[in-house]
Amino acid sequence: MLHVDDASGGRDLLGRLAEHVPSAEDWTNEMESWVGVAISHEGLKALGLPEESLSSFPLPFRQGMAARAEMLRDFGENAPETWEEPFKPGTLHIALTIFAADEAARDKAVGKAMAELERSSGVTLVATHEFGADEDAENPFGFRDAIAQPNIAGSGVDPLPGDGPAIAAGEFILGENSETGQPLGVPQPPELGRNGTYVVLRKYNSRVGAFNDFLREHAESEEAQHLLAAKMVGRWRSGAPLILSPDHDDEDLGADPERNNDFTFRDDPKGLLCPYSSHIRRLNPRDSSMTILTDVNIKRIIRRPSTFGPKWTSDVTAADDGKDARGLFFIFISARAYDTIEFLQQEWINRGNFIDLGEELDPIVGLHEEPGTFTIPDEPARRRVNGVTTFNRLRGGEYMFMPSISALKWIAKGEWVGS
Template sequence: MGYLDQLRSRFRREHVSLDLDQIQALILRARPEPYVGLHAMLRVDEAAGGRDVIARIAQHVPSAQDWAQDRDAWVGVAISHAGLRALAVPEESLATFPLPFQQGMAARAEQLRDVGENAPETWEEVFGDDGCHVAVTIYAVGQPELRAAREQALATLDDAVGVTLLGVHEFGVDEEAANPFGYRDSIAQPTVAGSGVVPVPGQERAIAAGEFVLGEDSETGAPVAMPSPDILGRNGSFVVVRKYQSRVGAWNDFLRDSGSTVDEQDLLGAKMVGRWRSGAPLVLAPEADDPALGADPERNDDFGYADDAHGLACPYSAHSRRMNPRDGELTILTDVNLHRIIRRSSTFGPAWRRDLTAADDAAEDRGIFFIFISARAYDTIEFLQQEWINRGNFIDLGDERDPVVGVHEAPGNFTIPDEPVRRRVSGVSTFNRLRGGEYMFMPSLPALEWIGRAGWLEQHAPSTSTA
């Protein structure tokens, strides 16, 4: 059974309570494996022309309603706050969005700990000066399907007026679905209550829909604050986009310097990630990789950390354990369900190779677009960056940072619990360098149509009635 077939087999129409026909498919529908795709970045130079482009692209954006239907490619659209303003959305509506979204990612560098080589002044030009107004993402099962979807969705730009295509970045991975470092990616995804999808083994329960879809009740029992008017905010969500350049050669060099054999190097890498390259979790495969386990969606996420309280199988500071502590005990108590995210990350560049060195990093462009969706996206990313990624107090490790995505202005450490005494590996550097990013809003399909036709003007249009 293929990956998309497995997803469709978990869908139960009788369990649906959300307005699937109004929600962009990309919010609730996982990408295929393998996958190819592209991110197109647009700037709106003239409001009417920009709205026309939004209206035409929106015709090619599928809804989550077709989860169980055959579809080989789909399109998603997200808009920044600067983009909404450039589209002439009224200021009274713009003011109802969360403050971080209004300010934009670059202005939130302090809260995000984007300093040093990750600071906004080092970012790629496309992410500077509020330039990225609209992001169009296409995922497809193969290159022919991607070409067809691209021709449909982006053909509108051929005769567009008032919109500039800033750039197109293609991405894709093979059936192993590996990230730039060669590890299977995006395994642990939350199940959204009311979406009709049955949780896989290892997922205790579905997460309240309002954690991901605006207008629905969240884990607190009430909806998260929603932009107004209702047609603009309801059934939309917020998106964090962060583009990283991955220093895969430097990662390989670090493992080689820290382990005398390939097995030792692979074990250290797994300890830092929390999973083996196949995706097999350390808690279930502590001694050696288990590719069959890693490839099995019924088993590869069916675990917790309660039975690994001392971190002997998976270290507390491992990337995957930091980003999803599950049932593990934390020094600083946190409701992990309030920080769950839907990940839509996309890997680009040549596949990982063991022979790569730091000297190769400048010659070959590899990386990942870290993309996630959440109704609390901005609070969540800033919390993650401040507490779980760039600090270690919540796991009694002081200032020890995430070994994979943490910012290490000076060489850092990685602690591996062991008996009779823990082991500390030094020399951890910034293996993923931030090249830019933005806070985005993913409107519902009715909201895209409302933006495209300037629906706010209709409220003030003079009546033509002759009654």
């Protein structure tokens, strides 16, 4: 996380970083590491971009995440006033993300990045943070993560069962045709905007102990606790979906990418297998019947699992929360990123109107300013579990723009300066 103090120094660093960003042309080939560069609107200002370019970006991006707290429902303990210092408005200008196949490759790539930074002037290192995923890709609560990703038209990759219909590339990359048949608006000039995308970055601290205590309070046996947790998420910890294995966990199913996402909600209209209010059914309703109709295709996002802290264990209690930093970085890209995250936060996460549950919130990532309720449909009567609290607390975030490699080089040249 970098802050630009001098425009020319910042542009010089971007030009050198661009040489380390791999092209998407060979993205299906295995790489030992890969680098992404994203820039906030305040960062583009600090780099000296002309006003006609700055004003061509969407309003939410120009305002920044903190200023959009009302739209994001980032209130109370999630309000920008409580965020960590690196995320305070105007601080984060450039985010450099490095992913690698293993620790050795990561350390090598980080070494190169730090060497470029040491050669720079006019750029301040604000913060660094390690995150990642092991072979199980578990989130802080012990659930296999990032199973469902959108099927992108023209990617050249065969979709996995359950990925859903192919979604136009323009929903993810600026300049390509979107689901409307036309490209979405592209920042100007085209050298800057085309082939770029938008990034949402949000950091959460996970209250693993509070979650464990909640399960113990509302389910006596360990087996019942696992079931309640699965009902809240929509999957067992292995990744096996409730729709396919409603009564018990199935590790083989959960680990099989050919099967673990191959389902719809068509045969569960009452939510008896997977509750309407479960996390995965809210964030990807698929073919669920919704009171407030929405085009699910334009709400899909490309995301990457990015957790930090010790792995989940059942013995952690609320008294342990805060002793070891546990959490996740929610990072996703979409050409409609800001409309999407604000819709998700307002409707699918922090309300229940779209599934006829009034003000019931997402039990995993919802902001519960007062203890809330989780509804489990059943026959003859549904069950309501009370006392749901905020299990993931927002510690900061920002709206970012991820330029293409050619756009990074265009910014680095700064040919508009003095014109």
